[in-house]
Amino acid sequence: MFGSFQSCKVDILETDAVVNGNMGLVCTIQKVSVVLKTGDAKRLVVRETDCFERRSGEWRLIHQHASVPSGGDWDGKVTTA
Numbered sequence: 001m002f003g004s005f006q007s008c009k010v011d012i013l014e015t016d017a018v019v020n021g022n023m024g025l026v027c028t029i030q031k032v033s034v035v036l037k038t039g040d041a042k043r044l045v046v047r048e049t050d051c052f053e054r055r056s057g058e059w060r061l062i063h064q065h066a067s068v069p070s071g072g073d074w075d076g077k078v079t080t081a
Contacts (some may be wrong), residue, residue, distance in 0.1 A: 006035045012046075024052040024059065044068050 002008070014029040030046045051063040 004036055004038075007036045007038075008035075009033045022054040024054070026050045026052070 001073050002023070009032070011033075012033045013031055016027045018025045028048050028050075028071075030048060032044045032046050034042045036042070042051055046066050048066040049065070050061060052059045053062045054060075
């Protein structure tokens with residue numbers, strides 16, 4: 001997929017980080033602007049979660065998940081219950 005990109009710019013709109021012992025989570029809301037090699041431009045709002053574990057004193061990325069909310073009108077605000 002990335003081979004079809006001419007360029008890709010990511011702006012971090014929001015960041016939330018939590019550390020508990022040897023585990024850490026970083027959640028971000030990102031605005032992604034992509035220009036394809038065809039010249040078409042695409043813009044997305046993406047939610048990403050990165051999970052880290054401290055091993056031998058170093059933080060290692062152990063899981064990463066990104067999603068694009070359905071519908072094109074999401075404003076990037078996260079509402080929790």
